[in-house]
Amino acid sequence: xxxxxxxxxxxxxxxxxxxxxxxxxxxxxxxxxxxxxxxxxxxxxxxxxxxxxxxxxxxxxxxxxxxxxxxxxxxxxxxxxxxxxxxxxxxxxxxxxxxxxxxxxxxxxxxxxxxxxxxxxxxxxxxxxxxxxxxxxxxxxxxxxxxxxxxxxxxxxxxxxxxxxxxxxxxxxxxxxxxxxxxxxxxxxxxxxxxxxxxxxxxxxxxxxxxxxxxxxxxxxxxxxxxxxxxxxxxxxxxxxxxxxxxxxxxxxxxxxxxxxxxxxxxxxxxxxxxxxxxxxxxxxxxxxxxxxxxxxxxxxxxxxxxxxxxxxxxxxxxxxxxxxxxxxxxxxxxxxxxxxxxxxxxxxxxxxxxxxxxxxxxxxxxxxxxxxxxxxxxxxxxxxxxxxxxxxxxxxxxxxxxxxxxxxxxxxxxxxxxxxxxxxxxxxxxxxxxxxxxxxxxxxxxxxx
Amino acid sequence: xxxxxxxxxxxxxxxxxxxxxxxxxxxxxxxxxxxxxxxxxxxxxxxxxxxxxxxxxxxxxxxxxxxxxxxxxxxxxxxxxxxxxxxxxxxxxxxxxxxxxxxxxxxxxxxxxxxxxxxxxxxxxxxxxxxxxxxxxxxxxxxxxxxxxxxxxxxxxxxxxxxxxxxxxxxxxxxxxxxxxxxxxxxxxxxxxxxxxxxxxxxxxxxxxxxxxxxxxxxxxxxxxxxxxxxxxxxxxxxxxxxxxxxxxxxxxxxxxxxxxxxxxxxxxxxxxxxxxxxxxxxxxxxxxxxxxxxxxxxxxxxxxxxxxxxxxxxxxxxxxxxxxxxxxxxxxxxxxxxxxxxxxxxxxxxxxxxxxxxxxxxxxxxxxxxxxxxxxxxxxxxxxxxxxxxxxxxxxxxxxxxxxxxxxxxxxxxxxxxxxxxxxxxxxxxxxxxxxxxxxxxxxxxxxx
Numbered sequence: 001x002x003x004x005x006x007x008x009x010x011x012x013x014x015x016x017x018x019x020x021x022x023x024x025x026x027x028x029x030x031x032x033x034x035x036x037x038x039x040x041x042x043x044x045x046x047x048x049x050x051x052x053x054x055x056x057x058x059x060x061x062x063x064x065x066x067x068x069x070x071x072x073x074x075x076x077x078x079x080x081x082x083x084x085x086x087x088x089x090x091x092x093x094x095x096x097x098x099x100x101x102x103x104x105x106x107x108x109x110x111x112x113x114x115x116x117x118x119x120x121x122x123x124x125x126x127x128x129x130x131x132x133x134x135x136x137x138x139x140x141x142x143x144x145x146x147x148x149x150x151x152x153x154x155x156x157x158x159x160x161x162x163x164x165x166x167x168x169x170x171x172x173x174x175x176x177x178x179x180x181x182x183x184x185x186x187x188x189x190x191x192x193x194x195x196x197x198x199x200x201x202x203x204x205x206x207x208x209x210x211x212x213x214x215x216x217x218x219x220x221x222x223x224x225x226x227x228x229x230x231x232x233x234x235x236x237x238x239x240x241x242x243x244x245x246x247x248x249x250x251x252x253x254x255x256x257x258x259x260x261x262x263x264x265x266x267x268x269x270x271x272x273x274x275x276x277x278x279x280x281x282x283x284x285x286x287x288x289x290x291x292x293x294x295x296x297x298x299x300x301x302x303x304x305x306x307x308x309x310x311x312x313x314x315x316x317x318x319x320x321x322x323x324x325x326x327x328x329x330x331x332x333x334x335x336x337x338x339x340x341x342x343x344x345x346x347x348x349x350x351x352x353x354x355x356x357x358x359x360x361x362x363x364x365x366x367x368x369x370x371x372x373x374x375x376x377x378x379x380x381x382x383x384x385x386x387x388x389x390x391x392x393x394x395x396x397x398x399x400x401x402x403x404x405x406x407x408x409x410x411x412x413x414x415x416x417x418x419x420x421x422x423x424x425x426x427x428x429x430x431x432x433x434x435x436x437x438x439x440x441x442x443x444x445x446x447x448x449x450x
Numbered sequence: 451x452x453x454x455x456x457x458x459x460x461x462x463x464x465x466x467x468x469x470x471x472x473x474x475x476x477x478x479x480x481x482x483x484x485x486x487x488x489x490x491x492x493x494x495x496x497x498x499x500x501x502x503x504x505x506x507x508x509x510x511x512x513x514x515x516x517x518x519x520x521x522x523x524x525x526x527x528x529x530x531x532x533x534x535x536x537x538x539x540x541x542x543x544x545x546x547x548x549x550x551x552x553x554x555x556x557x558x559x560x561x562x563x564x565x566x567x568x569x570x571x572x573x574x575x576x577x578x579x580x581x582x583x584x585x586x587x588x589x590x591x592x593x594x595x596x597x598x599x600x601x602x603x604x605x606x607x608x609x610x611x612x613x614x615x616x617x618x619x620x621x622x623x624x625x626x627x628x629x630x631x632x633x634x635x636x637x638x639x640x641x642x643x644x645x646x647x648x649x650x651x652x653x654x655x656x657x658x659x660x661x662x663x664x665x666x667x668x669x670x671x672x673x674x675x676x677x678x679x680x681x682x683x684x685x686x687x688x689x690x691x692x693x694x695x696x697x698x699x700x701x702x703x704x705x706x707x708x709x710x711x712x713x714x715x716x717x718x719x720x721x722x723x724x725x726x727x728x729x730x731x732x733x734x735x736x737x738x739x740x741x742x743x744x745x746x747x748x749x750x751x752x753x754x755x756x757x758x759x760x761x762x763x764x765x766x767x768x769x770x771x772x773x774x775x776x777x778x779x780x781x782x783x784x785x786x787x788x789x790x791x792x793x794x795x796x797x798x799x800x801x802x803x804x805x806x807x808x809x810x811x812x813x814x815x816x817x818x819x820x821x822x823x824x825x826x827x828x829x830x831x832x833x834x835x836x837x838x839x840x841x842x843x844x845x846x847x848x849x850x851x852x853x854x855x856x857x858x859x860x861x862x863x864x865x866x867x868x869x870x871x872x873x874x875x876x877x878x879x880x881x882x883x884x885x886x887x888x889x890x891x892x893x894x895x896x897x898x899x900x
Contacts, residue, residue, distance in 0.1 A: 229699040249679040259709030267787030275792035293780045297773020304769040318768045319754040322775040323747020337717030342725035
């Protein structure tokens with residue numbers, strides 16, 4: 001497979017074909033391109049050209065293209081389509097993707113669009129899905145699944161399955177329910193391929209089946225599916241009725257988004273932004289954190305102002321404040337990142353106090369090594385051993401305190417039900433800057449006896 | 451489903467059962483627990499208890515447990531098993547998981563273990579997989595797949611498939627090859643369920659099939675599979691022969707590991723460590739970055755030493771060095787993180803110079819807003835307008851330069867084929883600290899005319 005590459009030439013060529021209304025050529029060309037790649041192309045076109053292309057192509061292709069478009073482009077394109085045209089696109093989509101699109105439509109046209117959907121069962125399923133919180137298993141699941149009744153025999157079952165499979169893009173498991181639609185177990189496709197066709201369902205199905213509740217958080221669903229290597233998981237309601245299923249491709253997106261979010265938080269970027277967003281959007285995502293950093297810096301300056309009397313005799317102390325701040329910040333980020341990751345991957349065992357003791361020992365070890373190097377440097381540079389000692393000893397204390405703050409803060413936030421990831425990045429750096437500089441001057445003052 | 455929770459009570463109970471050799475009770479208990487959860491239990495047991503439990507249970511369960519264990523625990527347990535026992539475990543595993551375990555075994559026993567595997571084809575497949583670089587599609591793939599010849603008729607095909615499916619845990623697609631084993635296309639399971647059984651293969655298979663080369667990087671495979679929403683992808687060799695397939699569960703692990711790695715790099719942690727690793731391992735992962743920070747701090751101190759003559763008249767300039775360093779660091783991390791993420795997700799378009807201009811404008815906007823706030827603060831605090839102006843104007847310049855460095859560095863590294871993620875975190879913070887403080891004092895010196 002030669003991977004698709006979106007080039008400027010290709011875009012110019014497509015623009016030209018659209019301008020000249022070379023419809024058959026366009027259709028033939030797009031036929032050869034995967035919908036995810038067509039979406040990349042459409043993202044780069046003007047709204048007019050994008051709409052032209054979407055209207056030109058068959059809805060079995062364009063519906064998939066729509067789901068892959070950037071949100072703002074999709075909004076623009078849908079604005080140019082009639083309710084009937086949108087309904088045709090939804091008709092082609094799985095219920096979960098269709099519901100996601102409907103949820104983005106302006107309220108005033110939702111009802112119109114839904115009423116234009118010809119397959120009324122599909123429309124009902126979409127409306128059902130709109131009820132669920134976007135940030136829950138219900139918001140992720142699709143209604144498309146293959147289920148059989150435990151009381152059927154294999155013959156009925158195979159016939160029913162064939163009919164159901166028509167509507168399901170990917171058959172992962174065949175779920176087994178009772179007369180009340182309660183999830184009882186599953187039939188594997190492998191069993192289907194390898195078992196004799198005369199066996200009754202009750203005798204062959206697997207009674208153990210993992211499932212999640214509709215209200216489960218997407219991150220939890222992701223954890224369960226990746227821990228147990230599942231490719232699809234059935235979703236049950238509060239009383240155990242089978243209401244949908246979540247497939248691994250949606251979970252891959254959840255994992256990616258979670259990772260991006262944590263990474264951006266660590267880098268001091270609030271909200272999800274991309275490099276290609278507008279300067280205004282990027283400023284809104286970045287400025288609050290910088291402002292926090294500014295406050296921290298002002299705080300540090302105020303603290304140093306309080307120790308101004310030391311400047312005439314020990315100017316060198318002031319030269320090392322960026323070093324102290326940087327080390328406090330770095331240690332804090334390191335220890336909080338390890339905790340945040342441990343919490344995210346569910347592999348933190350043992351008590352908080354054990355963890356703090358371990359971090360303290362670790363910070364002390366690192367601190368002593370670094371402080372020895374610094375001691376030698378300052379001693380050679382300025383030649384006054386007491387100052388060199390004062391700076392180095394403070395560094396050890398600052399590193400230990402920074403490590404403890406970095407470990408404790410995310411654990412504390414997690415206990416209180418707050419996303420610990422906010423404790424990484426600028427938040428921890430800023431508070432550690434201030435604490436660090438304060439501790440540094442205190443200890444230096446005591447040691448130098450000023 | 452009530453999720454499994456590993457409690458201290460449960461562990462103590464299991465430890466007690468092992469001590470008293472209550473084998474049937476243990477077997478019955480483990481029967482009810484998923485292998486991924488059994489692995490969590492085994493991770494916490496002593497080596498002796500872990501070995502006891504592994505030897506007690508059936509290898510169809512323990513083989514899966516072994517793949518899920520922490521690497522060091524697995525090594526310890528395997529050390530206590532005979533070559534024959536290890537071979538029995540490998541027998542139960544898919545070739546990719548088996549090859550991963552064999553790759554971890556001490557060289558001197560590999561041959562012995564392989565020769566004990568009864569299924570010689572399975573053994574051959576495992577040995578084949580050992581040839582591939584761990585960090586490639588070949589290193590990820592399994593040999594288990596279902597393939598049919600395009601020249602067969604459906605009857606032969608279904609019979610062959612049934613036989614092959616016995617060895618394949620999850621059937622995703624049926625791959626179609628020619629007489630030379632060249633990948634020609636695929637048959638979907640849905641087609642299988644819904645097409646009449648009398649159709650010849652040549653007429654029904656889908657000629658377009660995504661595939662990857664054995665030498666493709668895992669990150670690229672992950673990108674392709676998640677972009678095209680694939681649950682399995684066939685792997686072909688240099689001349690197009692079908693040699694294996696990669697399933698989405700392995701890709702989920704790749705995505706998680708990539709995300710963890712980038713996150714740890716941004717946080718200044720080299721190598722993959724976990725909160726539960728030893729203090730020594732954690733120190734090795736953290737100390738190099740802290741040392742880098744120390745060098746940066748020493749550099750900053752040396753720069754400030756060079757401007758020492760300013761300290762008597764403009765002590766306040768020295769109070770703001772942590773602020774300048776923090777802002778330079780934060781802006782640098784923000785802009786590099788956005789670029790690194792854009793590169794990882796393949797959604798950076800346009801030229802480097804455009805991107806630098808955009809970042810410059812963005813940094814200028816942020817810088818002006820922040821500098822105005824700082825100007826008011828310093829003016830009120832110390833009352834000297836020229837100094838306040840000098841500090842604020844420097845801040846704007848520092849932020850712009852930091853933004854440009856943060857944008858340029860990852861783009862440059864990426865162009866040179868180096869992982870741009872190393873540009874985030876301590877590396878960018880440290881260099882920006884030094885540049886920031888240097889620029890700050892230069893500009894202040896010029897403005898204040900000293």
